[in-house]
Amino acid sequence: xxxxxxxxxxxxxxxxxxxxxxxxxxxxxxxxxxxxxxxxxxxxxxxxxxxxxxxxxxxxxxxxxxxxxxxxxxxxxxxxxxxxxxxxxxxxxxxxxxxxxxxxxxxxxxxxxxxxxxxxxxxxxxxxxxxxxxxxxxxxxxxxxxxxxxxxxxxxxxxxxxxxxxxxxx
Amino acid sequence: xxxxxxxxxxxxxxxxxxxxxxxxxxxxxxxxxxxxxxxxxxxxxxxxxxxxxxxxxxxxxxxxxxxxxxxxxxxxxxxxxxxxxxxxxxxxxxxxxxxxxxxxxxxxxxxxxxxxxxxxxxxxxxxxxxxxxxxxxxxxxxxxxxxxxxxxxxxxxxxxxxxxxxxxxx
Amino acid sequence: xxxxxxxxxxxxxxxxxxxxxxxxxxxxxxxxxxxxxxxxxxxxxxxxxxxxxxxxxxxxxxxxxxxxxxxxxxxxxxxxxxxxxxxxxxxxxxxxxxxxxxxxxxxxxxxxxxxxxxxxxxxxxxxxxxxxxxxxxxxxxxxxxxxxxxxxxxxxxxxxxxxxxxxxxx
Amino acid sequence: xxxxxxxxxxxxxxxxxxxxxxxxxxxxxxxxxxxxxxxxxxxxxxxxxxxxxxxxxxxxxxxxxxxxxxxxxxxxxxxxxxxxxxxxxxxxxxxxxxxxxxxxxxxxxxxxxxxxxxxxxxxxxxxxxxxxxxxxxxxxxxxxxxxxxxxxxxxxxxxxxxxxxxxxxx
Numbered sequence: 150x151x152x153x154x155x156x157x158x159x160x161x162x163x164x165x166x167x168x169x170x171x172x173x174x175x176x177x178x179x180x181x182x183x184x185x186x187x188x189x190x191x192x193x194x195x196x197x198x199x200x201x202x203x204x205x206x207x208x209x210x211x212x213x214x215x216x217x218x219x220x221x222x223x224x225x226x227x228x229x230x231x232x233x234x235x236x237x238x239x240x241x242x243x244x245x246x247x248x249x250x251x252x253x254x255x256x257x258x259x260x261x262x263x264x265x266x267x268x269x270x271x272x273x274x275x276x277x278x279x280x281x282x283x284x285x286x287x288x289x290x291x292x293x294x295x296x297x298x299x300x301x302x303x304x305x306x307x308x309x310x311x312x313x314x315x316x317x318x319x
Numbered sequence: 320x321x322x323x324x325x326x327x328x329x330x331x332x333x334x335x336x337x338x339x340x341x342x343x344x345x346x347x348x349x350x351x352x353x354x355x356x357x358x359x360x361x362x363x364x365x366x367x368x369x370x371x372x373x374x375x376x377x378x379x380x381x382x383x384x385x386x387x388x389x390x391x392x393x394x395x396x397x398x399x400x401x402x403x404x405x406x407x408x409x410x411x412x413x414x415x416x417x418x419x420x421x422x423x424x425x426x427x428x429x430x431x432x433x434x435x436x437x438x439x440x441x442x443x444x445x446x447x448x449x450x451x452x453x454x455x456x457x458x459x460x461x462x463x464x465x466x467x468x469x470x471x472x473x474x475x476x477x478x479x480x481x482x483x484x485x486x487x488x489x
Numbered sequence: 490x491x492x493x494x495x496x497x498x499x500x501x502x503x504x505x506x507x508x509x510x511x512x513x514x515x516x517x518x519x520x521x522x523x524x525x526x527x528x529x530x531x532x533x534x535x536x537x538x539x540x541x542x543x544x545x546x547x548x549x550x551x552x553x554x555x556x557x558x559x560x561x562x563x564x565x566x567x568x569x570x571x572x573x574x575x576x577x578x579x580x581x582x583x584x585x586x587x588x589x590x591x592x593x594x595x596x597x598x599x600x601x602x603x604x605x606x607x608x609x610x611x612x613x614x615x616x617x618x619x620x621x622x623x624x625x626x627x628x629x630x631x632x633x634x635x636x637x638x639x640x641x642x643x644x645x646x647x648x649x650x651x652x653x654x655x656x657x658x659x
Numbered sequence: 660x661x662x663x664x665x666x667x668x669x670x671x672x673x674x675x676x677x678x679x680x681x682x683x684x685x686x687x688x689x690x691x692x693x694x695x696x697x698x699x700x701x702x703x704x705x706x707x708x709x710x711x712x713x714x715x716x717x718x719x720x721x722x723x724x725x726x727x728x729x730x731x732x733x734x735x736x737x738x739x740x741x742x743x744x745x746x747x748x749x750x751x752x753x754x755x756x757x758x759x760x761x762x763x764x765x766x767x768x769x770x771x772x773x774x775x776x777x778x779x780x781x782x783x784x785x786x787x788x789x790x791x792x793x794x795x796x797x798x799x800x801x802x803x804x805x806x807x808x809x810x811x812x813x814x815x816x817x818x819x820x821x822x823x824x825x826x827x828x829x
Contacts, residue, residue, distance in 0.1 A: 268441035
């Protein structure tokens with residue numbers, strides 16, 4: 150036997166949300182979530198850019214020394230968040246949103262205020278990934294609840310989101 | 320000079336909407352739109368599968384003998400609608416939704432009832448393509464209007480949608 | 490019955506080869522092939538840029554008034570050949586090479602002098618598409634013949650290539 | 660300051676080579692390379708399937724307890740090598756080969772006997788990534804040397820390949 154572990158593969162949680170026009174509460178949730186996810190031993194995966202939710206999620210995760218963070222970037226010339234351990238360079242623009250959600254065991258959206266985020270939530274649902282919405286406003290909650298049925302969970306805080314993720318990956 | 324025309328490139332209109340659980344009114348709108356778009360000399364582009372809105376849009380277009388129809392398929396083994404002239408086989412699953420909208424001058428959504436359609440509308444907005452919503456229910460209209468700002472147009476009928484498209488591609 | 494034809498779908502032939510540093514003989518072969526393919530009623534598909542083999546193939550095809558030409562572009566800001574009827578904008582850079590070959594019934598390479606062309610030939614073989622090499626030098630012929638086995642055909646001229654394509658799509 | 664390191668991002672080395680019909684020497688080279696790369700603190704990235712070179716590379720890397728291994732998979736239903744830490748699920752088939760090479764600081768090919776491997780080498784060169792060929796036969800070496808110019812390095816052993824990689828990422 151070469152491998153010393155039965156299976157190395159780690160649980161991957163994607164954090165999605167606004168890049169360029171992120172709300173403060175969503176950024177705070179993403180940073181807290183990044184840290185809490187890393188504490189569970191799960192990989193934090195985002196779109197990898199050095200801005201908004203992506204940046205905050207990786208910063209949070211890197212408060213945990215053993216964390217592994219993955220950024221799935223749209224292009225070679227995107228600014229990579231310095232707290233990304235492994236940069237996956239897709240070169241495929243917004244089509245990389247589909248890679249993000251396919252690679253995730255659970256997708257957590259901090260807010261749903263931008264078109265990119267909405268596309269990721271919708272692609273997650275289309276690909277039958279569980280989705281947790283954190284801090285989304287009532288219109289977004291109503292819209293996605295109708296769209297998703299039981300694969301959607303609505304959380305009020307990062308801590309609540311972690312509970313929801315645990316129930317999906319346990 | 321080899322080419323006998325200054326520019327051959329045609330205007331491409333993407334019609335998006337539900338495949339497997341399409342509503343009758345959305346299917347009827349897609350069929351009518353396919354025909355009206357083809358009459359304008361524009362290319363009808365869909366996800367290319369032989370079901371729901373995609374099938375209806377191509378059927379409608381093929382009532383016009385000079386029509387050109389393009390299906391952008393998720394995979395090699397997808398059932399191709401027989402009214403597709405040119406099948407683009409992406410082999411990239413739902414990530415092909417991004418190709419559909421990038422290739423379109425205008426994206427028309429007949430209803431917004433499924434996750435795939437929502438992802439296409441969101442990706443269109445993210446990529447700054449004009450979007451026309453036809454026959455969408457009030458919740459979807461409210462949600463996307465807030466998301467889109469002025470790049471979204473809401474139409475009640477296929478004929479109204481054609482007017483909206485004309486104003487964008489003229 | 491809505492559709493007036495049993496099946497609209499057309500045979501698609503991809504022409505691949507160098508863009509920026511194309512050899513004169515390869516360009517001449519691509520132009521001739523574009524015309525001959527269009528005369529058969531087949532769609533000419535290339536990478537769509539306004540340079541080298543791609544440009545020549547579409548120019549050739551457009552000598553035939555009924556031709557349909559498709560360019561599968563790497564990005565939104567690529568220069569589109571004016572003889573392309575339908576531009577598919579993938580936004581996925583060189584990964585679009587896989588879309589080109591998957592969409593083709595047969596892939597014809599005019600020369601094999603650049604890395605992009607080699608990737609397309611290899612992806613075609615990997616995806617089990619028939620490949621015709623036209624005007625390739627002895628080293629390339631030897632290399633690809635060993636790689637491909639019977640899915641590769643070597644032709645000396647555009648006319649010979651058309652015979653080879655015919656035997657594959659008949 | 661949230662982050663405790665100036666930059667977390669790790670060097671990523673892609674190991675490419677045959678999956679289903681790998682030669683014994685190539686498999687042995689991949690296993691040795693996986694281990695040596697991991698010892699340098701670099702991430703081992705492959706196509707992630709549980710077969711051939713990919714499997715061997717990850718097995719080798721996991722002999723090093725601190726290693727991080729990434730598998731970039733073609734589809735959701737691909738068998739994932741159990742020694743992969745982070746599985747990136749692209750859902751885009753062989754187009755994922757472009758993601759593999761774009762994500763790599765250096766691409767190492769163990770042999771060049773299959774079409775998939777040839778496509779990855781060619782895509783790496785097209786995207787201007789340094790390529791190291793290990794254990795390739797004379798025809799492949801001649802073909803790629805002509806194609807690549809100075810971005811290609813030919814190595815006889817895994818140890819030699821590590822030296823070549825070091826000179827590129829130092």
